[in-house]
Amino acid sequence: MRRRIPLRKxxxxxxxxxxxxxxxxxxxxxxxLAVTTTTSALKEExxxxxxxxxxxxxxxxxxxxxxxxxAGVRHTVHELAARTGRRIALTTxxxxxxxxxxxxxxxxxxxxxxxxxxxxTDTYTESGAQLSGIDPRVVGPxxxxxxxxxxxxxxxxxxxxxxxxxxxxATVAHTASGRPVVTAGDGTDPAGYGxxxxxxxxxxxxxxxxxxxxxxxxxxxxxxLRQAGxxxxxxxxxxxxxxxxxxxxxxxxxxxxxTVGKGADARAAGRCVLAARRTQLEPxxxxxxxxxxxxxxxxxxxxxxxPANKAKVVGVAGLVLAVTVAVTAVAAVRLVRPxxxxxxxAQQPPELHVRVPVTTRDETGILAEAFNGxxxxxxxxxxxxxxxxxxxxxxxxxxxTNIRGWLEVVRDGVVDPDPDLLDSLHEEALVLQRIIDDLxxxxxxxxxxxxxxxxxxxxxxxxxxxxxxxxxxxGTAGVVLRTDADGVAWLDADPVRMRQALGNLVSNALRHTPxxxxxxxxxxxxxxxxxxxxxxxxxxxxxEDLPRVFDRFWRAEKSRSRRTGGSGLGLPIVRxxxxxxxxxxxxxxxxxxxxxxxxxxxxxxxxxxxx
Numbered sequence: 001m002r003r004r005i006p007l008r009k010x011x012x013x014x015x016x017x018x019x020x021x022x023x024x025x026x027x028x029x030x031x032x033l034a035v036t037t038t039t040s041a042l043k044e045e046x047x048x049x050x051x052x053x054x055x056x057x058x059x060x061x062x063x064x065x066x067x068x069x070x071a072g073v074r075h076t077v078h079e080l081a082a083r084t085g086r087r088i089a090l091t092t093x094x095x096x097x098x099x100x101x102x103x104x105x106x107x108x109x110x111x112x113x114x115x116x117x118x119x120x121t122d123t124y125t126e127s128g129a130q131l132s133g134i135d136p137r138v139v140g141p142x143x144x145x146x147x148x149x150x151x152x153x154x155x156x157x158x159x160x161x162x163x164x165x166x167x168x169x170a171t172v173a174h175t176a177s178g179r180p181v182v183t184a185g186d187g188t189d190p191a192g193y194g195x196x197x198x199x200x201x202x203x204x205x206x207x208x209x210x211x212x213x214x215x216x217x218x219x220x221x222x223x224x225l226r227q228a229g230x231x232x233x234x235x236x237x238x239x240x241x242x243x244x245x246x247x248x249x250x251x252x253x254x255x256x257x258x259t260v261g262k263g264a265d266a267r268a269a270g271r272c273v274l275a276a277r278r279t280q281l282e283p284x285x286x287x288x289x290x291x292x293x294x295x296x297x298x299x300x301x302x303x304x305x306x307p308a309n310k311a312k313v314v315g316v317a318g319l320v321l322a323v324t325v326a327v328t329a330v331a332a333v334r335l336v337r338p339x340x341x342x343x344x345x346a347q348q349p350p351e352l353h354v355r356v357p358v359t360t361r362d363e364t365g366i367l368a369e370a371f372n373g374x375x376x377x378x379x380x381x382x383x384x385x386x387x388x389x390x391x392x393x394x395x396x397x398x399x400x401t402n403i404r405g406w407l408e409v410v411r412d413g414v415v416d417p418d419p420d421l422l423d424s425l426h427e428e429a430l431v432l433q434r435i436i437d438d439l440x441x442x443x444x445x446x447x448x449x450x451x452x453x454x455x456x457x458x459x460x461x462x463x464x465x466x467x468x469x470x471x472x473x474x475g476t477a478g479v480v481l482r483t484d485a486d487g488v489a490w491l492d493a494d495p496v497r498m499r500q501a502l503g504n505l506v507s508n509a510l511r512h513t514p515x516x517x518x519x520x521x522x523x524x525x526x527x528x529x530x531x532x533x534x535x536x537x538x539x540x541x542x543x544e545d546l547p548r549v550f551d552r553f554w555r556a557e558k559s560r561s562r563r564t565g566g567s568g569l570g571l572p573i574v575r576x577x578x579x580x581x582x583x584x585x586x587x588x589x590x591x592x593x594x595x596x597x598x599x600x601x602x603x604x605x606x607x608x609x610x611x
Contacts, residue, residue, distance in 0.1 A: 015331075024317075060289075061135050065176075070090065070287075088291070090291060090292075095290070116291050119138065134274075144177050145209060155180075160182050403432075450576070454493055456492060457498070458490055458491075458606075459530055463522075463523055466502040474519065486523055501577040508570055509535075512536065513538040581602075583602065585597065585599050
């Protein structure tokens with residue numbers, strides 16, 4: 001009884017539902033993308049999200065102030081892009097990409113939003129940057145090592161405790177270089193509380209690291225001041241003021257030039273100090289980069305459509321949905337029809353071997369062809385199974401019948417068990433044993449349990465051993481048995497199994513070669529392979545029978561006479577033994593020239609050969 005498929009599980013219903021869902025999702029996604037893209041474009045054009053842009057610029061300027069290059073900025077750019085929902089790209093002045101949060105190949109906005117240069121900034125709002133145009137986080141050689149920082153921390157703690165004893169609430173802040181600065185809260189003047197005794201000057205004294213940097217800066221400033229005016233070049237350049245608003249933005253160094261004159265002299269001295277400061281810090285800051293900011297998709301602005309536009313969107317979406325459902329229904333019907341035919345054919349009894357008509361050339365048609373091919377192979381295997389059972393029964397019945405018949409006549413006293421009779425019974429038992437051994441070898445080969453004991457084997461010695469074993473049979477049949485071997489042909493094979501395979505071929509050739517003929521065993525090396533051939537001068541094999549010579553229980557002599565053929569298992573065993581060795585077995589025949597069986601196996605270098 002055919003099982004009925006529930007409606008909700010039918011392929012047609014699922015295809016229709018899936019297509020409708022896909023259509024709805026595609027229309028909704030398209031509408032959402034159009035709205036969000038338009039909203040983002042309007043947001044960018046109107047200059048929204050300025051606070052996020054300033055945060056991005058400040059973060060990247062801080063990175064450039066603390067790194068000598070942009071090599072590791074990619075992670076920072078992607079983090080900022082994920083946090084702000086903006087596209088962030090950094091390039092050099094000639095638009096060479098440095099880092100970009102957008103996929104490769106995305107075009108840049110037409111104009112950069114800002115230039116990230118910590119040594120020449122006019123947009124950074126940190127206190128101190130406006131005085132010199134240098135980001136206060138660029139400390140360079142003024143960064144304090146741990147030992148000096150620890151010493152200053154102790155001095156700052158002493159000053160803070162001193163302020164508190166006089167009633168001044170003080171806090172300890174740290175500059176970018178690591179120097180602690182003690183400040184009074186709420187703008188309180190410590191002098192008004194009599195706390196000036198706390199300022200012993202030790203905290204304001206430059207450390208060795210800072211003094212070296214100040215000396216270097218002095219050396220850089222002095223040539224410029226001499227060019228600006230001879231009197232300026234002889235004046236002291238720098239004094240130390242850790243709490244002042246210095247033009248370099250470090251909050252602990254104040255570069256003061258001696259005001260010898262007014263106006264032009266003061267401005268010239270300021271330009272010299274600023275240029276020297278930038279020259280000193282340039283190796284410690286990343287080079288200038290162009291910052292491009294694109295639209296993002298985080299917190300998009302609301303976009304309201306008019307009722308007329310909403311009606312248009314709904315109408316188009318409905319039309320797309322209807323067309324999708326109709327096309328899917330037609331495709332589903334065409335797809336389900338051959339599948340139903342395949343299902344009906346597969347449910348038929350095995351003995352019917354039903355074929356399915358191939359109506360299309362798509363995947364369903366290919367499936368139908370594969371099903372028909374499977375049915376044909378199944379039919380052939382069934383026929384081979386029946387033939388094999390019949391052949392096995394026939395092969396076993398003949399010797400068993402002979403043995404049983406002679407035993408019955410001996411039991412009834414009709415014939416005496418003389419030596420000739422015992423020899424005949426023994427011969428029949430050997431035939432039965434050979435059939436059983438052949439079947440056992442084939443079963444082991446089919447199951448993959450055929451064991452091989454490989455060893456280096458010279459092909460010439462193998463042919464000589466096989467020829468010697470069949471020399472008596474060849475002489476009895478009046479057939480000449482020859483060998484022709486290449487001395488460099490060596491195999492890595494099981495000698496017993498290879499003698500068995502060649503012996504089967506030689507026995508087969510001797511049975512089909514008339515008296516006066518010849519059977520030749522040859523071996524030669526062909527590249528990395530070794531080719532073994534067994535050829536005879538018999539009547540050969542008809543061309544239409546060549547594809548079946550390796551089938552089990554197949555024999556050219558349909559009468560299955562013992563005089564002209566064996567059990568029909570010798571050649572199948574040869575093919576299985578060659579396959580176990582990684583080789584192949586083939587049969588060829590030319591009219592009137594006998595048959596040639598070719599065995600091709602992987603070769604091996606002779607023992608002791610370095611190659």
